[in-house]
Every structure is written in structure tokens, then in C-alpha cells.
Amino acid sequence: MRSWQLGINIAGLILGIAVILMASQLTVMDAAGPGGGFFPICIGILLMVSSGAMLIRGEEEPASARFLPPRPALLRIIMVLLALCVLAILMPRIGFLPAAIFTMLILLPAVERRSWLATALLAVAASVIIHGLFAYLLDVSLPRGPLGI
Incomplete structure (x- = not known):
């Protein structure tokens, strides 16, 4: 060791x-x-x-073991972290739902290559479902933006 x-x-x-x-x-x-x-x-x-x-x-790690993942995977990890930072910055300003949709529109193409239509549908559907889960089922108050959403 x-x-x-x-x-x-x-x-x-x-x-x-x-x-x-x-x-x-x-x-x-x-x-x-x-x-x-x-x-x-x-x-x-x-x-x-x-x-x-x-x-x-107390075993030694193999010589081929790497601490960091390969470059493409590392870039995706960094992209996810940056997207979460963007979400945290935007949420109080424009509300949860628009911020989540915007963040997912940026994040989804970086993680999984799909058509823009599939990306947009998934971003909207996932954001609405998450909003509904927290706002109505769990009764958690989420930030509302200037448009009231």
C-alpha cells in the first residue's frame, strides 16, 4: 500500500x-x-x-489502473457538473421548470446523442414529471420565475 x-x-x-x-x-x-x-x-x-x-x-492497485476516466468520459462528467451549476444559477432567476428544461436541452446531447426532437421531448417531459413529483406529490415549494412557472 x-x-x-x-x-x-x-x-x-x-x-x-x-x-x-x-x-x-x-x-x-x-x-x-x-x-x-x-x-x-x-x-x-x-x-x-x-x-x-x-x-x-492493503493490496496494490494494478499498474494499468487509472484514477481518472478516459478523456471522453471525463468531458461528459465535467459537462454534467457544469450543467448542474447552470441549473443552480438559473433556478432562482427564471424558475425551476424553465431552468430544468434549458439545462436538460444542453445536457442531453452531451451525454446521449439523439435527435433534437427526441431531446426536446425528453427534456420537457422529464422536467414536467420532476416538477409534478416535487410540487404536488411531495408538496415541496420550487422556485417560480417571472412568468409564474
Whole structure:
């Protein structure tokens, strides 16, 4: 195991312990069910187990293993991250629905090559379905733009 891998795994163990200690100060369970500390404790345990397993396993990665994906896949990943940033910037200004449609019109051709008609239909349909799911089924208030949508 390389020294930086050893350091990351030890840091993961320490972070897991810290998360568990801090989360144990919160309510873990109450009459209504899991409290505010339940999920962080689970995450801390998961972090400790995975870091510990990596320490115990201690295998070297093969010489052919790469940290970054091939260039085309990396560009798609960057495009998705940029599209999410665009969505976050546009949403308060023009509302969720127009921002989601615009973002998907940019994102879909970058990820999957389809005709523009199929891209437009999918962008509108997915955005309307997501909006309906959050606004009506889950009763979550989504940003509205100047047009009221």
C-alpha cells in the first residue's frame, strides 16, 4: 500500500470516529423513530468499516489502473457538473421548470446523442414529471420565475 493510501485510510478511520462522537451528542432514537444523530452515526460506522477494510486488504492497485476516466468520459462528467451549476444559477432567476428544461436541452446531447426532437421531448417531459413529483406529490415549494412557472 502506498503511503498516501495509508494516510487516506487512517484519515477515514479518524473521521468516522469523530462523526460518531459528534453524532452521539444528538438524539439517536426517540418515540417517533430515528433522531438527528441516527444517520450520521450510520455514516460514521460505514466510513470506519470501509477505511478499515482498505487498511486490512492493503493490496496494490494494478499498474494499468487509472484514477481518472478516459478523456471522453471525463468531458461528459465535467459537462454534467457544469450543467448542474447552470441549473443552480438559473433556478432562482427564471424558475425551476424553465431552468430544468434549458439545462436538460444542453445536457442531453452531451451525454446521449439523439435527435433534437427526441431531446426536446425528453427534456420537457422529464422536467414536467420532476416538477409534478416535487410540487404536488411531495408538496415541496420550487422556485417560480417571472412568468409564474
